[in-house]
Amino acid sequence: MSSDRLTLGVAARLSRYLQVLTQAKKMGKTSISSQAISEYTNVNPTQIRRDLSGFGKFGKRGVGYDIDGLIAQIRKILRTSGQHNIALFGAGNLGQAIATSGVFADHGFRISAIFDVDPDRVGVKVGDITVRHYDELESVVADDGVMVGVLAVPSSAAQEVADDLVAHGVKIIFNYSDALLSVPSDVTVHTSSPAVELLHALYFYLT
Amino acid sequence: MSSDRLTLGVAARLSRYLQVLTQAKKMGKTSISSQAISEYTNVNPTQIRRDLSGFGKFGKRGVGYDIDGLIAQIRKILRTSGQHNIALFGAGNLGQAIATSGVFADHGFRISAIFDVDPDRVGVKVGDITVRHYDELESVVADDGVMVGVLAVPSSAAQEVADDLVAHGVKIIFNYSDALLSVPSDVTVHTSSPAVELLHALYFYLT
DNA sequence: ACTATTTTGTCACCAAATGTCACAAAGTCC
DNA sequence: GGACTTTGTGACATTTGGTGACAAAATAGT
Secondary structure (H helix, E strand, C coil), X not given: CCCCCCCHHHHHHHHHHHHHHHHHHXXXXXXXXXXXXXXXXXXXXXXXXXXXXXXXXXXXXXXXXXXXXXXXXXXXXHCCCCCEEEXXXXXXXXXXXXXXXXXXXHHCEEEEEEEECCCCCCCCEECCEEEEEHHHHHHHHHHHCCCEEEECCCHHHHHHHHHHHHHCCCCEEEECCCCCCCCCCCCEEEECCHHHHHHHHHHHHHC | CCCCCCCHHHHHHHHHHHHHHHHHHHCCCCEECHHHXXXXXXXXXXXXXXXXXXCXXXXXXXXXXXXXXXXXXXXXXXXXXXXXXXXXXXXXXXXXXXHHHCCCHHHCEEEEEEEECCCCCCCCEECCXXXXXXXXXHHHHHHHCEEEEEECCCHHHHHHHHHHHHHCCCCEEEECCCCCCCCCCCCEEEECCHHHHHHHHHHHHHC
16 A cells, blocks of 8 residues: 555645645645645645545545645655755856755755856855865765755756766756756656746647 | 647647757757657657647658657647747846746747846846846836746745736746745746655655 | 668557546534 | 535546557668
8 A cells, every 4th residue: 555656646746735835834824725725736626635535634624734734744655754965066047046045945855065167166155055076976975875966057068967977876867957868767857947838838828 | 620729738748849859959960759759758659659640740750750840840739939028037046047048048938028126136137138127017018028927036026026917917927936826817827846846756766 | 672670650449547526524613 | 503614535427648559651771
C-alpha cells in the first residue's frame, strides 16, 4: 500500500496543493476547504478530496482541512519531509534572484552552495551564501550530499555543468537555461520554460 | 474541425515540442525524428506522431520532420504565429534576468515595457528597454495591446499589480512570485513554482 | 536495380485517469 | 433543534494515454 508509487498525476497535484497550503499559511489562515484549494489550482474539489482521502481522513466535515496538519501529511506522502541540499550554478541575475527568493527554502530545500566561474563573482556574498568557484563542485557535492543541481548559467555552459553533475552522481537537474540537455536515462532533467507555458495559456485565451 | 479546441493535453504537448524544435534549430539541426523529440520531452514517439498526424502529414518517412516546417505548422495549430506583447513588472534581479534572456523572444513574445516603482531603477536600460515608472501602466497597456503581464515583483506587491492588470483588461498573468493571486474567473494566472516541480521530481527519485 | 534500414502514419485495443452526480455522515452556526 | 457547510465515498461515463502491429515511403549501401 504505502510502498506503492503514486501516479504521476497524483504526485503532481499533491505538490500543487502543498504550494497553496504553504502560501495560505503565510497569509495567516489555519484551515482551508477543498473548494478554496480548487480555486487556486483549478483542480476539481471532488478530485482534491479523493486524492487526499486515499491516504487518510485529514479533513473535518463542515470545516475543511487544518493547514499545518495537511502540509505535514502531504510531505509525508511525498516522502520529502526532510531537508534536501541543492547546489546552484551561476551567480548572475537569475542565480541571485533564485538564491534570495526563498521559494526553495519554503519547501525544505537548502541551497548548499552557489558556484560561478567569474572571478569577480567568486567570494561575493549572495544572501548569506558566499559564491564559490566552480572547481569546488566535486568536494561540495560529496560532502554535503547534494541531490539536486539548479542551472542558472548561460545556455552555452549548461551541458558542461550537467555532465559534471552527472559524473558526480547528481540525479536531478533543474535547468533554467533553454538548452536541451543530454543525460543518462536515470537522471531527471526539468527544464523551466515559461514561454512554452505562456503559449499554452495564450492558446486557450485565443479560442 | 479546425475550430475545435485542442484538448489540454495536446496543446501542452505541442507547446513542448515547439520548445524542443526551437532549440534543435539553434543547434543547427534541420530535421528531427519523433524518437528524438521523445528523448527530450519524455513523450512516447507514437503519441507524438499521432498528435501531429491529426493535423496533417508533416513528416517524411525514413527521415523525420523538417524543423522549420514543423515549427510553422505547430504555431499555426496553436494560433500563436504572430507577435504578442507582454509587459514585465519588476526590474530587480529576476526582472533583469527575464528581460535579457531571450526565452520569450524565441517564441514570438515581445517585451513591450518594463515597469518598476523604485526611482533608482526607472530610466535605467535593461537590455535595450528603458525601465518605466509603474504609473505609465495604463497608457502602455492600451497603446501597445499588451496581452500578458509578467510579475517579477515581491510577493507583497503581486496582488496589487494583478488587480491593476485586470482593471485594464489584461487576461493572462504570469506570476513569478509565490503569492496566491485572486483574479476574476476569466483571467488566467500561471504561477511559476520551481520548488513544487522539484518536490515532484524528488518523489520519483526517492521511490 | 535490389535490399536492408529507418521512420512516418494509422489501426485497434487496453489500462488508467479524470469528471460528474449523488448522498450520507460529521461538524458548525444561530 | 434546525439550517448549512464540507468531507468522504460510491458509481459510472468519458477521455486520455500507452502499446503493439504493420504497411507505405524514403534513404543508404552494395
